[in-house]
Amino acid sequence: MDERSRTILRKGRTILIKGLCDIPGICDKLFAYGVLTEGMMSEITSEHTREQQARALLDILPRRGQTAYDYFHQALVDTHSQDLADVLKPELASRPELSKAKTLEETPQRYDRTTLQHAASVGSPIIDPPSLFSVGSIDIHSTVTVPPFTPETVEPMKIKMLKCNRQQIISNNPDCYSMDGNPRGKLIIINIMSFDNHGIPSRDKQAHDLSATSLSLLFKQLKFKIDIKTDINKKELLDLITTEQQSRETYDCFAMVILSHGLGDLIFMKDGEPLKMQNIMDQFDTENCPKLKGKPKLFFIHACPSDSGEQDNTEMSNIFPLIHEDHHTLTKADIFLARATKYDPIVSNTESKGFWFIQAFVHIMKYRGHHDHLLDIMTKVNGLAREDDQLVESMNTLTRSLYFFPD
Structure with a gap:
């Protein structure tokens, strides 16, 4: 300080x-x-x-x-x-009163799997009507009310970020992370839906598709480069990590999302082989990936027991002891982790709408990502979690505020 x-x-x-x-x-x-x-x-x-x-x-x-x-x-x-x-x-103390809150509403719409996969590959959200989201630049002190989060309002294909006022955000928060590169960041989505005869049940493929699509559309609007890997084995993931470590690509932020089956500190790959979450994260710390030194590294993990409603009660401090220490080592700085502990696909009229944790995060980002930093976003996600009897845990060693600056 x-x-x-x-x-x-x-x-x-x-x-x-x-x-x-x-x-x-x-x-x-x-x-x-x-x-x-x-x-x-x-x-x-x-x-x-x-x-x-x-x-x-x-x-x-x-x-x-x-x-x-x-x-x-x-x-x-x-x-x-x-x-x-x-x-x-x-x-x-003398700042003007916050402007009157605005609420944006949408009309639910169904999309088939082919449409979802195409949109994810080209990064083109479906907006109907387009004028609904023509909000323009939002003042840093203005507020947008977040509509209720229900299965009926989860529409992965209608994701359009509000624009921020970068100058005002930086003026009020000069010590925030730099997020002005092109690409601004990189997001890797590991999407494991089926397993090769190891007694691990296959997952809800529609929930996986919708969750991966939502994240892809969201982060592409934030100018992230997206890499989605579906049903890969342990060796393929380790090779992917090595390639990323050795790549000469530079960006301001790195993010990884893992959608799979897991328990405690283990995540299972398609071949049934487990990997420890901490070991995956360690590969991107300052020692193993120097190009990310001083840059935020984000991990979103949905790797729960496969029975709907079953909860993983393993303590976060036991899974990630190095992050949980009061005094963070330099190599473990600038890390953010969020983890769902409950397998709960959202279902509306027998149709899957994605995983609760992922869709709740996207929902809040859509309406508040232009204004709030990451930890404020997660606080609002936790608020939704309490209302819906969910459990989302997070911890971090971030050294600055992380704004995504949608523009």
Whole structure:
């Protein structure tokens, strides 16, 4: 944390200690942002009085990096403590009121598998009518209300990102990751739907197709290069990783999505051979993939038990111990991981609409990706998860805010 931020926290300490009321709510926000660990949460809440808890929180924050200050400010805003938020960032205290929220609605439509596969290959979303999404540049302080997320509103082919105001985002968040390359990033989707006689049941192919298509259409609009690999074996995945490590391609962000069967720290390939999630992620850290040093590396994993509704209760800290440490090593910096623990294809009128986790992420990105950074996006996904009895876990070692800058 820089000296200016430390000074503001020090000078405003008395006001903050007296004014911090919803400390559990603030801590929950900071935990979701990756600022606080479970151990830190326990340390704060174990204090006997509210003021002691506030002091413990303020003692921890300066040790959590520059982004901790920004996330603390956002947590205060989110928990209706605007007066305290103004103490941290007085330059924003006189900002204009947020513009009236807008809601975009869509008409559900069915598409056959051939249409889905063609759209994924060319990266061309189907918009009907096109004028519905002619929103133009959105001010950084404007808001767009996210429509309810239901099976009927999941339309993978109607994905059109709202445009951001890059200049305003950077002006208000100068320490965000650079995302202006061409291509801006690379997304690899590993889509394992069937398995070769190893007692592992085949997956819902329609759910896989729709989820992969949704992600492909979304990230192509974010100027990512897309590489989809379907039903590959363990050796083919390892060869793919080696090729990526040795490639001279440069981009600002790397992302990998894995859709398969899994349990605990294992992901199964088409040949039934397992790979540890941590081992896959390690191949893209600073030591094994130097070209990604200082750049965000994102992993979205939907590799759950195959029975619908069955949940994988393995602790994230056991699966990813190196990411879960309080002090992150330099080689493990700039990593984000989100993991679904429940196998729940979305079904409407007996028709599959994709996997809940993937479609919920795409749904929030569609309406908030022009304005929110990644951790705010995931906080909103977690909100949907609570409403729908889902469970999505995430953790990160990001050192800056990650905005996708759709334009």
